């Protein structure tokens with residue numbers, strides 16, 4: 170068994186879907202098992218941080234790390250696995266760009282604790298007890314990791330060798346990556362293992378001229394099966410999202426919500442999407458444009474940055490919003506003659 | 508002693524054909540206006556990708572001023588209408604992230620409107636003085652980060668001692 174590689178699979182701030190997506194490669198998992206010993210994977214086997222700590226540096230050949238960094242414990246594991254791994258892969262959207270856990274970057278620890286432990290409808294907590302990092306029980310000090318204000322990506326925490334996008338990554342793309350690793354045919358370190366183009370490129374729908382007067386929510390219309398969804402007023406993120414899923418959602422009549430992250434060469438997926446939509450909105454009147462957007466896109470952050478807020482240029486919301494700092498009258502309407 | 512006056516740092520993205528010339532004209536005509544805008548000349552306001560604005564704000568700017576030809580007068584036909592729509596999406600997004608639209612302004616100025624452009628700059632500078640610095644990087648600082656990490660490192664080291 171000496172020539173077998175050593176594989177680690179770890180999770181941080183994630184949902185567990187990435188582990189399941191690995192199993193979606195079906196019987197090929199046997200090929201993985203033939204090529205690698207899994208030395209660390211708390212999801213499926215009884216392995217502890219201790220086991221990793223005892224390994225000499227660089228022992229693990231490949232570590233597939235899913236999840237963002239929300240707590241000090243996750244940061245510790247990220248640094249530990251970086252030290253012990255030859256190749257560290259940010260596996261899936263959470264590790265690459267924060268994903269849904271990263272959307273909590275619109276708020277902070279105090280507000281999250283308040284919502285979860287105090288004010289949520291199903292909670293009865295009149296004493297407003299919230300988790301502390303330390304407590305004494307029978308003279309022993311027990312501790313919990315620190316919960317950070319801001320979710321960070323794996324790449325913002327430690328150097329990452331490769332990124333595998335998707336929420337979760339599609340099985341064929343996982344297999345492509347495993348083959349690339351096994352055959353040593355990897356791209357330059359730091360790159361995304363995946364397609365260069367956008368979801369639109371893989372989408373079979375008919376495209377004509379895109380001109381919309383209103384964005385519609387998915388429950389408001391039953392879209393026709395053949396025409397581009399964006400042309401029908403559904404906010405499809407295809408033009409700003411990396412290909413790789415074979416346009417899975419548009420193929421079943423549902424708009425792409427952007428889970429493969431920004432396409433190659435783009436850092437800020439939301440900015441890209443705004444640029445794309447600017448050509449689609451059919452109005453030249455600032456007030457009408459404002460209305461089309463506020464009515465059709467009531468949650469712009471959750472729409473433009475559903476998966477990528479933590480890795481966007483701003484990364485999070487302001488801790489103290491401008492509106493709370495000063496009470497001033499608004500300036501003249503956008504685009505008004507100065 | 509009077510407190511030092513806050514001098515906002517503003518990044519300007521000015522269209523080559525109109526606003527940049529307007530700014531130039533204002534200079535030639537010796538119109539006095541606030542020196543707080545660092546102007547970047549682009550061929551058209553339609554070149555302003557929202558990521559330029561976000562990057563400026565993330566990197567320390569207190570505000571961004573986009574200036575282009577009047578609607579209908581863009582040299583690339585209707586690019587500035589796209590600017591108008593991008594601007595609307597961007598400011599609605601920024602508002603949700605706690606950044607006021609006072610910090611990101613869009614003005615139209617023809618090559619002859621140097622005085623108007625200068626006035627718009629002055630107005631924005633005054634406005635940002637009231638609003639205060641943006642100082643975006645402060646939002647990313649994690650108060651107890653170092654201590655938290657030291658603590659967990661120490662714990663794991665201790666645990667290793669016990670099992671040895």
Ligand code: SF4
Nearest residue numbers: 369372397398405407
């Ligand atoms: S916008 Fe959506 S529906 Fe239209 S072509 Fe692109 S991926 Fe397909």
Ligand code: SF4
Nearest residue numbers: 414418425426428429
């Ligand atoms: S279509 Fe978009 S949201 Fe759906 S799987 Fe593909 S990238 Fe993800």
Ligand code: FES
Nearest residue numbers: 522551575576582
């Ligand atoms: S050329 Fe001036 S805004 Fe397009």
